[in-house]
Amino acid sequence: MVDWTIYALAGLDVTLYSLLAYQVLGPKLAGQVRAGSLSEAFVILGNELRSAVPGIPRGSTWKEAIRQAQGLGLDVDWREVGREVDSYEAYRFGRGDQPAEYGEVLALARELKRAR
């Protein structure tokens, strides 16, 4: 005869542990930001800036918008963000090579998403 109690307890365990895992990992997963390319990273940053910092004027440049976000007390390396924005602008408006580094820009987007 099958002992249904064991199966019921196992099922309950799975449910409880899943809920626990969701509680712990959920916010981290929700705050995850991935980008496949440099331009995608900056599109994501733009969207996150608009959502997290209400009232950013339409006419803001990257530097102006980021300056406003600095008041939010986010855990990012602002100097590195500045360097990555400079490299992006050199590529976008100058004749510079496409930069490979945009990790801190994504970190900023992630922090902005969390701060919302």
Place this chain on the structure above:
Amino acid sequence: MMDSVAARINEETSKVVIGRESETRMILECLLARGHVLLEGVPGVSKTLLARAFAKCIGLEFKRVQFTPDMLPLDIVGGFVFNQDKREFEFRKGPVFTNILLADEVNRAPPKVQSALLEAMQELQVTVEGHTELLPSPLLVLGTENPVEFQGIYPLPEGQLDRFMMKVVFAYQSVEVETDVLRRNLGELDLTQVREVVGNGELRRLISEVQEVYVAEEVLTYLANLAKALRKDERLDLGPSPRAMVQLLHCAQARAALEGRDFVTPDDIKSRAGPVLVHRLRLGRAAVLKGSADGTSQVVEEVLRMVEPPR
């Protein structure tokens, strides 16, 4: 290279003028962008002293003319005088034959004198009785205006204002800076302390480097969109001229070069839009009566907030 030039000049001018770094920077930008500057400020805010110190540290010839209501065009551009020895008329050069001309209280001279400056500022030449003389290059005209005087002045017409690349406003200093100014003035301020730190050859090379600064197509479109938005703004009677937008572009190139970049960003445009455009625009009477704008600077600020830059 360029950023060190700005730092060297600031270091020298600050020996006699304190707390005017941004004003010095804008004057330098205008010189490198081949423009002229209108300096606005009440008397005694070191406009003349800064102009003298600036000219000295870049080793350029400097002349100052105090504009007065009884002036004649000859007093600026020069004219023909009879040479007794040679028994002929010869051209005697006026004070505009220099590299830096401080036109003090430019709005005190009658319009015919102001307009005598027009050809010089725009064409780098003067014509007297059909005789044309080329002016030294570079030529930077620094016109000063006192914003609180209304008696005995001839306001510069729009055409003349449009020839000044920037209007640099000399506001009163903060308490800390003013205290420093007072402390420094306990002794005699001596212009001989200011050394020449940029030679003529270097200056010419810098001017040509500014012209090489790259401007992306999107940035040009952004400038054109700003011009369109300002011209459509109902609060303004007069929007920016094409020359104004070209001068804004040149200023942005100079700013970029001084920051060590070989390309212009939208930030360069935005940071110089005020000083380049505000004095050229005219607020409409309706806007003044309705109080919908305090001045043209407010209109420029609002348009800059509205027009989307390339990102």
